[in-house]
Amino acid sequence: MVAEAAGADVSKLRELNSLSIVRALRGQPPATVTELAARTGLSRPGTDVVIRQLVTDGWVQVVEPDGSSVGRPARRYRFNAGAGHVLGVDVGGHKILVLLADLEGRVLHSHRRPVEPDDDPATRLAAVDAAITECLSAAGMRPDQIWAVTVGVTGPVDATGRTTLFTPLPGWASVSPADHLSARFSCPILVENDCKLAAVAERWKGAAQDADDIVYLLAGMRTGAGLILDGTLRRGYGGAAGEIGALKAVRWLSAPSHIENCPGLPAGIHPNDKAAWVFERAREGDRDARAALRRYVKDLAVGAAALVLTLDPQVVVLGGGYSRSADLLIDPLKRELHRLCLRVPEIRASILGADSVALGALRVALDQVDAELFSDGMPAPLTKA
Numbered sequence: 001m002v003a004e005a006a007g008a009d010v011s012k013l014r015e016l017n018s019l020s021i022v023r024a025l026r027g028q029p030p031a032t033v034t035e036l037a038a039r040t041g042l043s044r045p046g047t048d049v050v051i052r053q054l055v056t057d058g059w060v061q062v063v064e065p066d067g068s069s070v071g072r073p074a075r076r077y078r079f080n081a082g083a084g085h086v087l088g089v090d091v092g093g094h095k096i097l098v099l100l101a102d103l104e105g106r107v108l109h110s111h112r113r114p115v116e117p118d119d120d121p122a123t124r125l126a127a128v129d130a131a132i133t134e135c136l137s138a139a140g141m142r143p144d145q146i147w148a149v150t151v152g153v154t155g156p157v158d159a160t161g162r163t164t165l166f167t168p169l170p171g172w173a174s175v176s177p178a179d180h181l182s183a184r185f186s187c188p189i190l191v192e193n194d195c196k197l198a199a200v201a202e203r204w205k206g207a208a209q210d211a212d213d214i215v216y217l218l219a220g221m222r223t224g225a226g227l228i229l230d231g232t233l234r235r236g237y238g239g240a241a242g243e244i245g246a247l248k249a250v251r252w253l254s255a256p257s258h259i260e261n262c263p264g265l266p267a268g269i270h271p272n273d274k275a276a277w278v279f280e281r282a283r284e285g286d287r288d289a290r291a292a293l294r295r296y297v298k299d300l301a302v303g304a305a306a307l308v309l310t311l312d313p314q315v316v317v318l319g320g321g322y323s324r325s326a327d328l329l330i331d332p333l334k335r336e337l338h339r340l341c342l343r344v345p346e347i348r349a350s351i352l353g354a355d356s357v358a359l360g361a362l363r364v365a366l367d368q369v370d371a372e373l374f375s376d377g378m379p380a381p382l383t384k385a
Helices: 002-025 033-040 044-057 121-139 177-182 194-205 271-283 287-311 321-340 353-373
Strands: 060-063 076-079 085-091 095-102 107-114 146-153 189-193 214-218 224-229 315-319 346-349
Touching: 002 033, 002 044, 002 060, 002 076, 033 044, 044 060, 044 076, 085 121, 085 353, 095 121, 095 353, 107 121, 107 353, 121 177, 146 177, 146 194, 146 353, 177 189, 189 194, 189 353, 194 214, 194 224, 194 315, 194 353, 214 287, 224 287, 271 287, 271 321, 287 321, 315 321, 321 346, 321 353
Parallel strands: 085 146, 146 189, 214 315, 315 346
Antiparallel strands: 060 076, 085 095, 095 107, 214 224
């Protein structure tokens, strides 16, 4: 029994050492055995043994010399990010966006497909299926090569993955995206609110990479918020954290109407083009357009101030469609928050644009892979597809 226990301990130690080396390689430039030993605190001989096994198992690759070094260069290694892949899917009112990434979050392929706000669930799901098919086909991949999928949807997501409280998408409260996609994918399928995913993306690759306490404001034809506190996405007990716009007194529901009903809008202009027209006229000094933006910012600031006073974030990120005109919105929003708040955080414009939700979905999918594969020890050797 003692010998068996000792064998089990050695096996566990080997797994933990393997995990330490993989973590030291992920997201980092290729490294030598000596460099990895220094990063992990393992002995050089021990690191060499583990790294060779990781190469055999398919988790690590040897980087061939490029010929730029004089003499015989030390062998370098990198994490095999192409060992697995994840999908991030943004199911919006006007588009379906699918991003495919490797295990280090590098976006390899994307596919965007337009949809209409009044599409029924069957039509929207068909567009989701088509966008995923196009993305996988472009990458030459099969569904069984995907290790995790995250779907971003509008409205708070409950424990079943549905938007049962409310959603602007017609009939979508009855839809389970996870159930629908499970017929195609055997991997974990997660569903999350779009504002929350956009907040995750801004901290991962966007305007708030240096912050752990973030309020993300979705500013557009729809208004919403995503919250990150202590570096963790906050969902709330029922998935409705940040849905402060449901309180009518906050005036988020009606805020976009100031822009959409601006005096002077040309007759017959498409609803999707109204905001762009108003922002452009405001830049030109049009009084009605500037007044519409002032009224919009005042209403946006009411909910933003409530979140700032409650959470005291380091950064507020202004995202959504209107963030493309952040130069017209941020300074007025700061002034309103100074009037309403005890302390005003830094306000930054999103740098991710329309990709933010799908990028956040990728990050959540990668976190799921990490939790399943790299939490306690290294998984089994990779099987070759």
